[in-house]
Amino acid sequence: MSALILAVLLAALDQTIVSTALPRIAEDLNGFDDIAWVSAAYLLASTAVTPLWGKLGDMFGRKRLYLTSTSIFLIASVACGLARNLPELIGARVLQGVGGGGMIVLTFALVGDIVAPSERGRYQGMFGSVYGVASIVGPLLGGVFTDQLSWRWAFLVNLPFGIVALAIAARALPAAARGAKARIDxxxxxxxxxxxxxxxxxxxxxxxxxxxxxxxxxxxxxxxxxxxxxxxxxxxxAAPVLPPAMLGSRTVVFSSLIGFFANAAMFAVLVYLPTYLQIVRGVSATLSGIYMLPLVAGLVVSQSLAGRWAAHVERLRTILLVGLAANLAGLLLLGTIGAATDTLALSVYFLITGIGIGMVPMVVLTTVQNSVPAADLGAASAVVTFARSIGAAFGVAVFGTLLNTGFADRTHALPTAGGFDAGRPDTIGRLPAALRDTALDAFAHATAMGYLWIAPTLAAGILLALFLRPARKGGETADVPTTTADGALTTTADDAPTTAANGVPATAEDTVTAA
Missing domain, CATH: 1.10.287 (Helix Hairpins)
Known part of the structure; x- marks a missing residue:
């Protein structure tokens, strides 16, 4: 578990650690016009390869694929740190995303391999906490490395920690049995x-x-x-990357959609709240991370509690509903923030939002893993991870558009003399003091309205969660057919457990063996 957690931390950090280093990278490598591709290339590659890594793990054993993806990630990290120009850096980031995507989805699937269904929620909660912490710590570390050392250390720092994770994983992870041989899809x-x-x-x-x-x-x-x-x-x-039967599973489809909506809201919060703090409150990047500590605390505590409650798998839907409701309440509270909102109120809003954020993602993954046969754990984990990755990109993009549009609409009449640009909130500081407060109010209002516009996505998630029917205690397959050796499908009904020959309800493992 220590190796898996460390690997997920590195892969998650590399989605956020470069954000504060981008201006310096653009300056050093003379690539201001295309600098956005440094972040987009990693997200693009990691999302695109997620389903393939999951299926290959099912077919060839997850341990060897995990070691391969981690090795790719580390080699690419060195290439990023040594890049001499922007095209080299973007190419290395693509390769790094290929490895990082495999590390994340295979880690989640490996937990399904080595942990009993009733305990998966507890362990998956650890990884959710790591994700949340990485989202806050990543930009701070990127800023520290850029200011004190070099932006290249944002990539090179992966090497020592990644080698340790690789060595522990090679020794400690069990060698999972390979699946049925088939041509790669x-x-x-x-x-x-x-x-x-x-x-x-x-x-x-x-x-x-x-x-x-x-x-x-x-x-x-x-x-x-x-x-x-x-x-x-x-x-x-013959061996589909995304088994069609899985797309017919209400649990898989609804859970993936919930993960999409929850991640869209989560990344809108994690990415843009520090921006609000730095622009409106005038704090440094480091201090904005301190302001965010209530959110991180709520996230970590709720992840831990949700993981423990998930041991009683009948409660999975209840945990999802409570988490989504808390997250929705947090967004509605964030929809009231302004330039004069006091620190105590912000801390309470952040805490409630963090509690909601922490209760959802890993419970969604546990719900799906408990609903599929062991042979499809990798593919199922990949479907959820894929949906969450797209949700994160969607949330950041949509919120950014809402924020910039709302800010520009409320400041278009302000003078542009001195370099103020209504399309760039970071130029507020160039306004005369008499107009600066007006611009800060406009930015705070645009931020609040953005969260109110994002809130309905969580309401949609709550509606979907009401119709979820998670697997029963013990991890019985809920509604995904099992594929037999000859390609035939054996369906497990939603409303009745599979029964073995002796009349005893069968577990997911029994279902796979029988097939």
Whole structure:
């Protein structure tokens, strides 16, 4: 577990640690126009390869794939740290995303391998806490490395910790049995990668290129076309990357959608609250992290409690509903913030939001893992991870558009003399003192309205959670058919447990063995 947690920490940090280093990277490598690709390349690659890593783990054993993905990540980290120009850095970030995506999804699947269904929630909660902490600590570390050492250390720091994680994993992880031999579904993996690429590009660059621009519209059309091709392609595959039966599972589909909505809200909070603190409250990047400690505390505590409560798997839906409701309440409270909101009130809002954020993601993953046969753990984990990654990109992109549009609408009449730009909130400091308060009020209002606009996504998640039917205690398969050696499907009913020959309710393992 120590090796897996360390690996997830590194992979999660590399999604956020470069954000504060980007201006210095652009300056050193002379690439201001394309600097956004440094972040987008990692997100794009890690999202696109997630389903393939999950399926390959099912087929060839997760331990060897985990060691491979970690090695790729470390090699790419060195390449990032030694990059001589921006194209080299972007290429290395793509490779790093390929490894990081595998590390995350295989870690979640490995927990499903080595932990009993009734205990998965507790252990998955640890990884959720790591994700939340990484989202806050990453930008701070990036700033420290950039100011005190070099931006290159934001990548090179992965090497010593990654080698330790690799050594522990090689020695301690059990060698899982390989699945049935089958041809790799290259066509299905390509179609899924194309869908992921289109979605990430749309969400990452829609605001910059224009949501109605030919490039964005073309990407949306391409995503729709590939999405329509996915089901026919996977039905014809001998070992589909995304088993069609899984798409017919209410638990998998609803849980993935809940993960999408929850991650969209979570990253809108984690990415833009520090921006609000730094611009409106005038604090440093380091101090903004201290302001965020109530949120991190709520996240870590609720993750731990949710993991313990998830040991009673009948409560999974209840935990999801409570977490989504708390998260929704937090967003509604954040929708009231202004330039004059006092620190105590902010701390309470952050705490409630953190509690809601922490209770949802890993419970969603545990719900899905407990609903599928052991042979499909990797693919199921990949589906949820894929949905959450797209949700994160969606939340950041949509909130950023809402924030910038709202700010520009309320400050378009302010004078631009001195370098103030209504499309760039970071130029507020260039305004005369008499107008600065007006701009700060406008930015605070735009931030609050953005959270109110995001809140309905959590309401949709609550509605979906009401219709979830999680697996019963003991981890029985809920509603996903098991694939037999000859490709036939054996379905386990939603409303009645599978029964063995002796009349005893069968576990998921029994179902797989019988198939």
């Amino acid at each position: 290259y066509l299905g993996a390509t179609v899924l990668a194309a869908i992921a690429t289109g979605l990430v590009l749309v969400t990452s660059f829609g605001g910059r290129w224009g949501w109605g621009s030919p490039g964005i519209v073309g990407l949306i059309v391409a995503v729709v076309v590939f999405a329509a091709l996915l089901a026919p392609v996977e039905r014809r595959a």
